[in-house]
Amino acid sequence: MLRPGAYSWSPCKTSATVRAQYVVTQGTRVEPEYDIERVYREQGDRLYYALLGYTGERESAREAMSEAFARAITSADSIHALVPWIWRVAFRIAGEEIKHRGRHSPLGDSQASPPEPPELFEALAQLSARQRAAVILHYYAGYSLDEVAEILGTKKGTIGVHLHRGRVRLKQLLEVHDG
Numbered sequence: 531m532l533r534p535g536a537y538s539w540s541p542c543k544t545s546a547t548v549r550a551q552y553v554v555t556q557g558t559r560v561e562p563e564y565d566i567e568r569v570y571r572e573q574g575d576r577l578y579y580a581l582l583g584y585t586g587e588r589e590s591a592r593e594a595m596s597e598a599f600a601r602a603i604t605s606a607d608s609i610h611a612l613v614p615w616i617w618r619v620a621f622r623i624a625g626e627e628i629k630h631r632g633r634h635s636p637l638g639d640s641q642a643s644p645p646e647p648p649e650l651f652e653a654l655a656q657l658s659a660r661q662r663a664a665v666i667l668h669y670y671a672g673y674s675l676d677e678v679a680e681i682l683g684t685k686k687g688t689i690g691v692h693l694h695r696g697r698v699r700l701k702q703l704l705e706v707h708d709g
Contacts, residue, residue, distance in 0.1 A: 594624035653703040661696035
C-alpha cells in the first residue's frame with residue numbers, strides 16, 4: 531500500500547497553479563510509470579490529506595489513494611490529464627466508501643496525532659459529504675467549479691450551492707464568540 535509521509539494543510543493558491551504545474555506534455559510520453567511516480571511524490575500528501583478531510587478515516591483515505599494510483603498504473607496509456615484523473619478516481623472511491631459506511635466518521639480513529647488544524651477537521655466532519663468534497667476540492671486542492679463538478683460528476687451550479695452552504699456552515703462552526 532502506498533503511504534505518504536508528513537501531512538499538512540496548505541491550500542493551493544489557484545487552480546491555474548495546479549494546472550500549470552502538472553500539465554502533461556502532448557506527444558510521446560517516455561515512461562507512464564514515471565509520470566505516476568512523479569505525481570505520487572508531488573501530490574500524494576495533498577491528496578491523502580484531502581481524502582482524510584473527506585472521509586474522516588485514515589485507513590479509508592489511504593485505501594482510496596492507493597486504489598486510485600493502482601488504477602492509474604493499469605490505465606496509464608489511456609489517461610490524458612493524470613492529476614485530475616487521480617483526484618477524481620480517489621474521491622469517487624472514497625465517496626463509495628462513505629456510502630457503504632453510511633456516514634462520515636470523526637477523526638478519532640487512530641493513535642496518531644490529529645491533523646492540523648483539528649478544529650477545521652472537526653468542522654468539516656459536520657458538513658454533508660457533497661459539501662465536504664466541494665469545499666476540499668475547491669479551496670484546498672484549488673480546482674475550479676467546472677473541475678470540481680467534473681470530479682464529482684455533477685453540475686457547476688450544484689457545486690456552487692454546496693460551496694455556499696458549506697462556507698456558511700463552516701463559518702458558524704468555526705466562529706469564536708467573545709463573551
